[in-house]
Every structure is written in C-alpha cells, then in structure tokens.
Amino acid sequence: MTQSFDAAIQAFAPALPLAVGLSGGADSTALLVACARRWPGQVQAVHVHHGLQAAADGFERHCASLCQTLDVPLTVRRLDARAAPGQSPEDAARQARYKAFDGLALGQQALPAIQSIALAQHADDQVETVLLALSRGAGVAGLAAMPAQWERAGLQWHRPLLQVAGADVRAWVQAQGHAWIEDPTNTDTRFTRNRIRAQLLPVLDAAFPAFRDTFARSASHAAQAAQLLEELAREDVQLTGMPPEIKILQRLSRARQANVLRHWLRTSHQTTPAAAQLAELLDQIQACTTRGHGIRIKVGRGFVVRQGPTLDWCDA
Numbered sequence: 001m002t003q004s005f006d007a008a009i010q011a012f013a014p015a016l017p018l019a020v021g022l023s024g025g026a027d028s029t030a031l032l033v034a035c036a037r038r039w040p041g042q043v044q045a046v047h048v049h050h051g052l053q054a055a056a057d058g059f060e061r062h063c064a065s066l067c068q069t070l071d072v073p074l075t076v077r078r079l080d081a082r083a084a085p086g087q088s089p090e091d092a093a094r095q096a097r098y099k100a101f102d103g104l105a106l107g108q109q110a111l112p113a114i115q116s117i118a119l120a121q122h123a124d125d126q127v128e129t130v131l132l133a134l135s136r137g138a139g140v141a142g143l144a145a146m147p148a149q150w151e152r153a154g155l156q157w158h159r160p161l162l163q164v165a166g167a168d169v170r171a172w173v174q175a176q177g178h179a180w181i182e183d184p185t186n187t188d189t190r191f192t193r194n195r196i197r198a199q200l201l202p203v204l205d206a207a208f209p210a211f212r213d214t215f216a217r218s219a220s221h222a223a224q225a226a227q228l229l230e231e232l233a234r235e236d237v238q239l240t241g242m243p244p245e246i247k248i249l250q251r252l253s254r255a256r257q258a259n260v261l262r263h264w265l266r267t268s269h270q271t272t273p274a275a276a277q278l279a280e281l282l283d284q285i286q287a288c289t290t291r292g293h294g295i296r297i298k299v300g301r302g303f304v305v306r307q308g309p310t311l312d313w314c315d316a
Contacts, residue, residue: 001163001213002212003163009038014116017115018043019075019116021118023047023183027121044073046077046101049077060076117155124165124201126162127216128197129145229259236263237260237263242264243307243311243313244260244311249285250286261278261282271301281297281304288306293306295311
C-alpha cells in the first residue's frame with residue numbers, strides 16, 4: 001500500500017552512516033532533508049556530475065548550497081556517462097551512477113566509511129519502470145522493477161520512498177521550504193520513460209486510482225517468480241556445469257534450458273540474450289546430435305560457440 005512521506009521515513013531503518021544520492025531534484029532533495037533531520041551527523045550526500053549537459057554545473061552548485069545549509073558533507077563524482085554504441089542514454093547514466101557509488105565502498109572517498117546508500121525513487125518511478133519493461137517485452141526479472149533493498153559492493157542499498165506517490169514527495173519538500181532544480185531532460189519526450197510519465201500516468205490515475213498499489217503488487221509477484229527461476233538455474237547449473245554441457249542441456253525442458261543459459265550468460269559473461277538470439281541458440285542445441293555440428297550464434301556483445309561437448313563464449 002502507498003504510504004505518506006513521513007511514514008516511509010519513519011519505517012526506514014538503515015545501518016549508519018548513510019549516504020544519500022543527491023541529484024538536486026525534488027525527490028532526492030526531500031530524501032536528504034528528511035534523513036539529515038532524523039540522523040544528524042550520520043548522513044552524507046553524493047552527487048554525480050554526468051557531464052552530459054550544460055546545466056550540470058548548475059546542478060552541482062545547487063547541491064553544494066543545499067548541503068551547506070543542511071550541514072551535510074557532499075562528495076561530487078565527475079564522470080563521462082556518454083552511451084556506448086547500442087546503449088540507451090538512460091542506461092549509460094544509470095551505470096555511471098552505480099560505478100560512482102561503488103567507489104564509496106572501495107574506499108575512494110575522503111568521507112568516513114558508510115554502511116548504507118539511499119536512493120530517492122518513488123511509487124511513480126516504480127510504475128514507470130514496470131511500463132517500460134512491458135514496452136520492451138521483458139520477462140519476470142524486468143517486470144520485478146526496482147527492489148526496495150539489496151546489497152552491492154559490500155553496502156546495503158535502499159529505496160525507502162518506493163511506496164510514496166511522487167506528488168506527495170514534492171508536496172513534503174515544498175512544505176519544508178526547500179527549493180529544488182528541474183532537469184530539463186525530464187520533459188524530453190524522445191525518452192520513453194518521459195512519454196510514460198507525461199502521457200500514460202495521468203490516464204492511469206483517472207481510470208485506476210489505485211494503480212500504484214496494484215502495479216507494485218504485480219512487481220512483487222514478478223520478483224518472487226524471478227527468485228524462483230534463479231534458484232532453479234543454480235540447481236540446474238550443478239547438472240550442466242559452467243560452461244554448460246550440451247548433452248546434459250538436452251535432457252532439460254526447453255524452458256529450463258533457456259533459464260540456465262540466461263543464468264550462465266549473465267553471471268559468467270555479463271550479457272543478456274535477446275529473445276530471438278536465445279530461441280536460435282535453443283534450436284541449435286536441440287539439433288546438435290553429431291560431432292561435426294557447429295554452433296556460433298551472436299548473443300549480446302559476443303558469440304556462443306560449440307567447444308567439443310560444451311558451449312563456450314567468445315568476444316565479438
């Protein structure tokens with residue numbers, strides 16, 4: 001169920017010290033203000049300068065001014081977040097942010113060691129993520145959207161506002177008298193997420209007022225299904241090996257083959273096959289009944305190939 005902003009902050013119980021990701025927008029400003037007020041002297045802010053737009057220097061100045069007002073230490077990481085060929089700008093910026101935060105865990109910052117990181121995505125962001133996943137034909141892992149808590153690089157990560165409506169976050173920070181900055185790219189409808197925000201969410205709000213709760217419930221169901229598939233993949237890997245043995249793969253159902261292959265490619269080679277690529281690979285595995293049958297299929301940024309009795313991976 002959706003929560004009020006105050007209830008979400010009261011329920012938030014991170015290990016301290018805490019770092020808050022601060023973009024300077026309304027959501028991260030609200031989260032930083034609330035956390036700094038609740039845990040004075042135990043909160044730091046991290047701002048990532050993506051280097052992608054002229055307004056970025058202004059974002060940094062705004063964050064510095066806010067942190068000075070709150071008496072909160074600020075770390076600024078300047079990164080080149082330009083997208084690689086074939087990568088979406090949104091994904092490139094997100095990956096750059098995670099690398100910046102990972103630096104905290106690796107001791108690359110001058111601040112005291114932190115235990116947790118908080119990000120300010122809220123219930124509307126979660127709905128957008130589900131709709132974005134649907135628009136791309138994602139499986140259950142994509143439909144699970146954003147987790148509220150996870151571990152990465154030795155730190156606990158939190159999204160304490162995932163059950164708070166975006167309008168409530170803005171109303172709270174406005175009531176506190178704090179200004180924020182608007183990223184001009186947030187209204188650029190060339191980006192799918194922005195079209196969802198501007199065109200679909202108002203319609204959903206009018207037709208299904210409880211959509212934030214129902215979408216969150218569906219995302220939770222998908223997350224449970226994704227966890228079960230991951231557990232099954234780990235069991236099947238004990239049979240097939242890594243890299244997987246073709247004859248043993250052939251004893252599994254096509255669905256279990258697909259599941260274990262996704263697991264192998266993601267965990268061993270950090271790549272995810274497109275649906276068409278995976279279907280072709282499964283067809284080739286089924287047809288691979290002779291010693292001379294070769295396999296070389298483009299998957300992600302490389303190729304899956306046959307290497308004797310097993311599958312293997314080579315870079316493009």
